[in-house]
Amino acid sequence: xxxxxxxxxxxxxxxxxxxxxxxxxxxxxxxxxxxxxxxxxxxxxxxxxxxxxxxxxxxxxxxxxxxxxxxxxxxxxxxxxxxxxxxxxxxxxxxxxxxxxxxxxxxxxxxxxxxxxxxxxxxxxxxxxxxxxxxxxxxxxxxxxxxxxxxxxxxxxxxxxxxxxxxxxxxxxxxxxxxxxxxxxxxxxxxxxxxxxxxxxxxxxxxxxxxxxxxxxxxxxxxxxxxxxxxxxxxxxxxxxxxxxxxxxxxxxxxxxxxxxxxxxxxxxxxxxxxxxxxxx
Numbered sequence: 001x002x003x004x005x006x007x008x009x010x011x012x013x014x015x016x017x018x019x020x021x022x023x024x025x026x027x028x029x030x031x032x033x034x035x036x037x038x039x040x041x042x043x044x045x046x047x048x049x050x051x052x053x054x055x056x057x058x059x060x061x062x063x064x065x066x067x068x069x070x071x072x073x074x075x076x077x078x079x080x081x082x083x084x085x086x087x088x089x090x091x092x093x094x095x096x097x098x099x100x101x102x103x104x105x106x107x108x109x110x111x112x113x114x115x116x117x118x119x120x121x122x123x124x125x126x127x128x129x130x131x132x133x134x135x136x137x138x139x140x141x142x143x144x145x146x147x148x149x150x151x152x153x154x155x156x157x158x159x160x161x162x163x164x165x166x167x168x169x170x171x172x173x174x175x176x177x178x179x180x181x182x183x184x185x186x187x188x189x190x191x192x193x194x195x196x197x198x199x200x201x202x203x204x205x206x207x208x209x210x211x212x213x214x215x216x217x218x219x220x221x222x223x224x225x226x227x228x229x230x231x232x233x234x235x236x237x238x239x240x241x242x243x244x245x246x247x248x249x250x251x252x253x254x255x256x257x258x259x260x261x262x263x264x265x266x267x268x269x270x271x272x273x274x275x276x277x278x279x280x281x
Contacts (some may be wrong), residue, residue: 027054043260051248060243064236072234077194082136085227094157095195095227103155112155112195121194122154129196129226138224139198147215152197152223159192159230169212192230199223269277 028048038045064071083090087098103109105116115122129151133139139148164186198219204213 046253046257046260050250051259053250053253056246057243057250060239060246063239064243066241067235068239070242072237073231074235075230075233077125077132077228078231079132079136080193080227080229082133082138083227084138085222087225090225090227092227094193095193095225100195101153101197102154110157112157113157115154119154122157123155124155124198125194125228126151128194128228131228132228133198133224139200146205147201149198149200149224150217152199152217154197155195157193157195158190160190161186162188162190189201189232194228194230196226196228197223198226270280 031051032044032048035047038044039047059069081090081092081095083095087095087100090096097110100110100112103112103114105114107113115125133149200223202216202218204216206212226266
């Protein structure tokens with residue numbers, strides 16, 4: 001095995017494929033070889049395949065539950081619109097209300113709430129908006145003269161789960177449950193938006209040998225707004241497909257094995273209705 005691996009030289013992709021092929025052939029092929037010597041070639045193949053897909057279904061279920069293993073796309077922010085003027089000129093109606101800029105952390109305005117400066121979601125939204133607005137060419141990246149813009153505020157709207165039922169003061173098994181969300185089947189989400197407010201800065205000259213000056217906002221220029229929508233991703237999708245597909249194949253193989261066992265039991269008891277071929281046939 002080692003000589004076969006070293007024959008490829010330093011090609012990680014070929015070496016990885018070789019390792020996987022040898023491992024699969026050794027694990028499944030070795031198991032099939034042992035089982036087939038006891039129960040026969042065709043029955044042994046069905047037994048080994050049933051065991052393999054049963055193991056795949058169990059592994060896929062663990063991946064699906066914890067979001068590990070073979071994963072799809074991670075959640076991320078996707079650009080919707082870059083507003084360079086007043087919010088009243090926005091193309092998307094969800095951000096067309098200029099009054100949303102008066103929203104606070106506790107007071108929603110038109111469904112929007114302002115995120116606190118120490119909120120982790122604020123930092124993620126600002127990082128995504130930086131990449132979006134620099135890719136669009138609205139601002140340049142930070143240089144020795146300091147950044148060309150600074151994030152002022154981040155507003156958040158939507159993203160709640162559904163179907164979701166909120167119960168109030170329920171008595172069950174002698175216990176009182178207050179306000180509780182029954183979200184065990186809330187697999188869907190309402191659209192989740194983030195609006196990042198960016199303000200241009202005054203260009204300053206950096207003197208040689210001195211630290212860059214502190215960035216100062218330019219009140220003469222209008223603010224820019226980056227509207228983004230949350231892409232929930234598909235992190236658990238591959239694991240879900242593996243679990244469902246392997247479970248279906250596993251059940252089919254189990255049914256076939258069960259049908260064969262019933263035929264064999266009927267033949268031994270002499271009650272089987274399956275015609276037995278004769279020499280004339």
